[in-house]
Amino acid sequence: MPALFFYGTLRHLPLLETVVGHSLDGIALSEAGLPGYEIRWAKGQAFPLILPKDGSSAIGLLAEGLSDEDVARLDYYERVFGYDLIWVDLEQDGQMRRVQMFWPPESSYEAGPEFILSDWAATWGTTNCAAAKEVLLHRGQKTPEEVGAIYRMIHTRAAAQVLAQQETPVLGPSGRGLADLEVLSESYPYANFFALKEMQLRYRRFDGSMCPVVDRAAFMGSDAALVLPYDPVRDRVLLIEQFRMGPLARGDHGPWQLEPIAGRVDPGETPEACARREAAEEAGLDLKALKEIHLGYPSPGCDSEFFHIYLGLADLPDAATQIGGLASEQEDIKTHLMPLDRALEMLDTGQIRVTPLALALHWLARNRESLRRGA
Template sequence: QTIRHAIRELMEQFGKIDPLDFDRWYPFCEDRAHSWSLARNDPRVPPEVGAGDCAVEVLSRDSVYTKFYALKEYTLRHRRFDGSMSPTLERALFVNRDAAMVLPYDPKTDRILLIEQFRMGAFGRGDKMPWLYEPIAGMVDLGETPIETARREAQEEAGLKDLDLIPMFDGYPSPGGSTTYFHFYLGLCDLSGDFGPSGGLAGEGEDIQTHVMSFQEAFDMVRAGSCRVLPLTTALLLLAHYRNGDLVSEA
């Protein structure tokens, strides 16, 4: 089903992009199809009578853009809470891959590691400072589990190899028009050593600055409103609740 989903997405671009570019963009279709498969096979979301696909009638779907990301336009109807069907709706959808995120934390020194990098979303919005403090993060590739992605990205972006990864939360940051889904982990590790000032993969155009700071310094950023990446804010608020509790002490 995953491969069929990827091929269907690519074929929707027939006549829109050069066929010679199919090999270039098909791996991204596979990765997005893998995220689709993760959603379809999530055991925490049981099938319900009258829910899911059975309650949505897709009248048309058009792939407007399919490269690193995808943009689709849907015409559909869905079941309303009173049992009737909605009017015909036109909706645009930004199709992204699932992402794994890690907040490295040293419970012995009460320090965390953050990364800083240029972010196109902030720049495109008009942000005067599009370099943002963030957790370690990366897209879940085909064949990977989210926790495997978290380990890979921790090594690529910060050189961290030995982490005890604890699931913190997962979910949709903006479900109204995006498929983006985050899998967030707390990464218990040793941050007492020296860390290089930069990381990331040059082949992917990454230019990353690493920052090791006390938990209090990071939490003060949240209080001051200067932490503008919401998954990081959520993680720091949860860590503030758990750092003296069972989540960290038992790990």
């Protein structure tokens, strides 16, 4: 196989190993340059641009010794983003060499500052490795173009995995953790906006033995931030109402539900920043402060979603009600202002059926007086 030149994120060796599916032992790696080009950040994005520049040279990584299967995996991964394998002339040690590289599609992204691989790796390296792992699991089931259409959600799911890895471990009374199970295989039989992940695994029973191989599946969501806006001076809350697919799929008479403000935590975003962003997008609110209510799983038996639930202290005058949401996401959201006592009455009479909202209201009822005194 000819040598391959990488100018962008595949210079990050953990990502390159993830894509080819093995360590780089036996692969010769060296530095080379593509004359007449430079590498810059795509402004506001998690990847670089390669741009013409006279007198410059785009320095990258040259890999020799890759197998046909390695190149096939790399080609699948790069075509997810619209890249094509082409021939180029590189400069290395004063000599010109004919090699291959993956060339990006035309784009309208604005160029940012010089692309520094270590800066990218510090922010995006672990997330992109997790995303690449899922991308390659779709090989043989989806075309690169189909995976490209859902890559935003793949990246979001990967970011949730990174958040989980960064948390201080919270173990049950038995102390069992990842060391007490063995994953034998994993696949994605369905993936679109959401995904279904199947695993074959074994785990340690409470008697110390390992169970037989079992098949398990989980709905793959993402981390989400949920916030209940509360005005401690007026003693009122803001709830939102919108159409929800879950109740409809169950056959509920009321697919429109009252909820807290909520949204997915985007890659590179903190849950707190997500809560503030969603409050602005869904209800036009500028929150004064966030107070953590609970961090946890809504349904751990079958769902990977993880909720970061907050109380958002806010000014909620009568004019705070509106119809909002992002048109780009087909959101149609109506806000409702109500005294806290009214919301608690609705909870007691079963009119509130969204569990995170119930949890937040119970927390608020318990902490109401101290919050009002503080205000």
